[in-house]
Amino acid sequence: MADSKNNSNQVPDTGHVWDGIRELDNPCPRWWLNSLYLSGLIVVVYFILYPSLPLVNDSTKGLLGWTQIKEFKEDLAKVEAVRAPFENKLAEMSVEDILANQEMLNYAIGSSKVLFGENCAACHGTGGAPAESAGYPNLTDDDWLFGGEINEIMMSIAKGRSGTMPAHQNLLTTEEVDLLVQFVVDSSNGVENSAGLALYNAKGCVACHGADAKGVKAMGSANLTDKIWRFSGDEDQIRHTILHGVNDASDKETRVALMPQWSEKMAVIMEAIAYAIEDDEDPNDIDWDDELTGDEAERLTETEIKKLAVYVHQFGGGQ
Amino acid sequence: MSGQVKETAINVDDIYEEVSEWHINSGGIKIVAKRLAGRFRTLKWFGMSVWLVLFLGPYLRWNDSQAILFDLPHRQFNIFDITIYPQDIWMLSLTLLFFAILLAAVTSIAGRVFCGYFCFQTVWTDVYTFIEEKLEGNTPQKALKFNKAPWSVDKITRKIAKHSMWLLIAALTGISFVAWFTEAFQLWRDLFSFQAPLFAVGVIATFTGGTYLFAGFMREQVCFWLCPYARLQGVMYDQDTLLPAYDAERGEPRGRIKKGQDNSAKGSCIDCNVCVAVCPTGIDIRKGQQEGCITCGMCIDACDSIMDKVKQPRGLIRYASYKELHHNGKSIPLYKRLRVIIYSLILLMALSGIIYGFMNLSPTEFKVVHERQPLFVRLSDGSIQNKYTIKILNKTKETMTIRFNIEGLDGATLHSLKEMTVEPGKIVPVTALVRVPSEHFTKGITPIIFKGDVVDSTISLRYKSMFMGPE
Structure with a gap:
């Protein structure tokens, strides 16, 4: 390390001289050599501690037993540990309570993004x-169509939805269809059309869409008086809906509108509670052994459906 | 032809010869600098005492909490009454800019003042060597004798004393550093009850080890080989920079004054080598400016004391600019030097930015984010609805209640959100819906202003956003 080594006269050379310049043969610096040996040592230690040598079907395991998937699972467990208190609380809260609690609401919305x-x-x-x-x-x-209150949204998710409208191409004449199309367009724009209304009542549309043409929630029939169209406000499209209906299996061109069921179990539970309330009975007295068979399909858990209902409710249209 | 080759070979050796004289100490020689009292030594003590702030600062209290606390886990800097959140971090960058430029400005005016008087490496090394020389002797000869002596009770006692004092200072340094980032008194309690967080202990251990190694063993080697500032100084100096310099015209030819001889041909330098002996980095200032010089002025004190003894005027080694020494020229006054002007301007700008920032620290952070998917929704009555996420960060120390309003768009109404409460230091996102009836809505994008009035306060917030609809 002393500076005398920098004196070229005392340093051995390789014997090579080019244009009077000697090639010196200085040893490698000690710190550098030590680092090299140390890094070699680290390799050995690493081989012992971690999976390293590939075998035919496997590899050496290493003393630490470390694997990538294990590390991943541990990290995942950490995330779930943070979420657990919220998830447990959500499971016990009613959806109305979730909507009223800003903190839980923020959690429900934040954690539903991926689910949605x-x-x-x-x-x-x-x-x-x-x-x-x-x-x-x-x-x-x-x-x-089926109600925008939080419990109605939850029911739609749990039970799934599928409204029906019969195809009318064999039931109505072209002129009648044209008049009904005009009636629907006028209703949406708030224009009175008495001839259309008469036909609407006469041909039975009223049975599903209601006397005021505002739709019936129980059937999921569309409100014809607002500016929102289930399929399209374009006259040709309205005509198509009237002619071929919705979910009418007898018509090949019918519109398909099917919301799948996400939890049969939850749908059964919700319906049982709804009926109990309707009949002035205490929902706590429901005999669940009687209601549930135990093999109800469940694509999403109860908490997941709650979260999704809250998420959808908070899109801006929830009632 | 062969004669020429031979001649070249000799010339190459000459070049090497010069290199061999070039003194490089890469740690092989332990420097034991002599301590002499003097003006610059006193100044150095004053400069060093600035670091007492590091040790004492964390215990300063203000309104029942730590006066200065860089609370990283909670993402806030508490400085007396002021709380700085990450949103105000631009002020930190201005502060860093200020100090970086200050360093450059000072360097261009008076060289490495920082190195000589304030740098932690210099300061801690000085304290460590102070302890060392008290225990092992204050000259290189005494220190060498002590270290070569066989082990004795006295020697072992002194060695243990030295290292334990070094380690104590190192540990205090680490703890004091960490104390700026966590409750200082709690930290001590945790340390003594072995409950301190692993991270804090790790940082303290790193600082303790680093201080012990750097100030105890590496010392001037850090300045020579690790510190980038030493390498940068060359571009920061100019011919007007004041540096400790040896006045060669006055000093040379150097030589010892001998009684009864004619000393008139000799320069003022009596070649006593005291300037070398006192140098903490072991350089010879008479060889001119060099990277090892931390401009601490110890050699000036030393030379002045010798000049006093030989009845010569002081200042053979003094703070002088290159121009002053080599061209007998006068240095340009500070205000005429372009570097100084530019540095000062940047300093001024950074400082005004920081002051502006402190004067205008907003009590909240108010943001309104427009929903992107969908941009707008048509409702059943034909009106258009836009969804926004309002985010409010409460930077005050009290809970605030905020009432919202919208302005700037005819017929627009705010739904689902009228009032909200935010805890101090919390950021709360809430959803706001704005509806505009179709008869009021024009087309495309219209500006809209969200207003938030803090209840029982004069604070009023505004955020300009957009209301979107079909083209």
Whole structure:
């Protein structure tokens, strides 16, 4: 380390001289050599501690027993440990309580983004607003076929929905269809059309869409008087709906509108409670052994459906 | 032809010869600098005492909490009454800029003042060597004799004393550093009850080890080989920079004054080598400016004391600029030097930015984020609805209640959100819905202003956002 080594006269050379310049043969610096040996040592230690040598079907395991998937699972467990208190609380809260509690609401919304993206966004769009041409209901507006209250939304998710409208191509003449199309367009624009109304009543549309043409929640029939269209407000499209109906198996061109069932079990539970309340009975007295057979399909858990209902409710159209 | 080759070979050796004289100490020689009292030594003590702030600062209390606390886990800096959140971090960058430029400005005016008087490496090394020389002798000869002596009770006692004092200072350094980032008194309690967080202990251990190694063993080697500032100084100096320098015209030819001889041909330098003996980095200032010089002025004190003894005027080694020494020229006054002007301007800008920032620290952070998917929704009555996420960060120390309003768009109404409460230091996102009836809505994008009035306060917040609808 002393500076005398920098004196070229005392340093051995390789015997090579070019144009009077000697090639010196200085030893490698000690710190550098030590680092080299140390790094070699680290390799050995690493081989002992970690999986390293590939064998035919496997590899050496290493003393620490470390694996990538184990590390991943540990990290995942950490995340779940943070979420657990919220998830447990959510499981015990009613959806109304969740909506009233800002902290739980923020958690429910925050943690539902992925859930919605995986299960719902394919039809309803990432933000709950599908492209108009796709023909799926928009979840962000205030028009609900089966109700926009939080429990109704939850029921729609749990039970699934499928409204029906018979095909009318064999029941109505072209002129009648034209008049009904005009009536529907006028209703949406708030224009009176008495001839259309008469036909609407005469041909039985009133049975499903209601006397005021505002739709009936129990059947999921569309409100014809608002600015929102289940399929399209285009006259040709309205005509198509009247001619071929919705979910009418007898018509090949019928519109298909089917919301799948996400939890049969939850649907059964919710319905049983709803009936009990309707009949002035205490829902706590329901005999669940009688109601549930135990093999109800469950694509999403109860908490997941709660979270999704809250998420959808908070798109901006929830009532 | 062969004669020429031979001649070249000799010339190459000459070049090497010069290199061999070039003194490089890469740690092989332990420097024991002599301590002499003097003006610059006193100044150095004053400069060093600035670091007492590091040790004492964390215990300062203000309103029942630590006066200065860089609370990283909670993402806030508490400085007396002021709380700085990550949103105000631009002020930190201005502060860093200020000090970086200050360093450059000072360097261009008076060289490595920081190195000589304030740098932690210099300061801690000085304290460590102070302890060492008290225990092992204050000259290189005494220190060498002590270290070569066989082991005795006295020697072992002194060695243990030295290292334990070094380690104590090192540990205090680490603890004091960490104390700025966590409750200082709690930290001590945790340390003594062995409950301190692993991370804190790790940082303290790193600092303790680093201080012990750097100040105890590496010392001037850090300045020579690790510190980038020493390498940068060359571009920061100019011919007007004041540096400790040896006045060669006055000093040379150097030589010892001998009684009864004619000393008139000799320069003022009596070649006593005291300037070398006192140098903490072991350089010879008479060889001119060099990277090892931390401009601490110890050699000036030493030379002055010798000049006093030989009845010569002081200042053979003094703070002088290159121009002053080599061209007998006068240095340009500070205000005419371009570097100084530019540095000062940057300093001024950074400082005004920091002052502006402190004067205008907003009590909240108010943001309104427009929903992107979907941009707008048509409702059943034909009106258009936009969804926003309002985010409010409460930077005050009290809970605040905020009432919201919208402005700037006819017929627009705010739904689902009228009032909210935010705890201090919390950021709360909430959803706001704005509806505009179709008869009021024009087209495309219209500006809209969100207003938030803090209840029982004069604070009023505004955020300009957009209302979107079909084209």
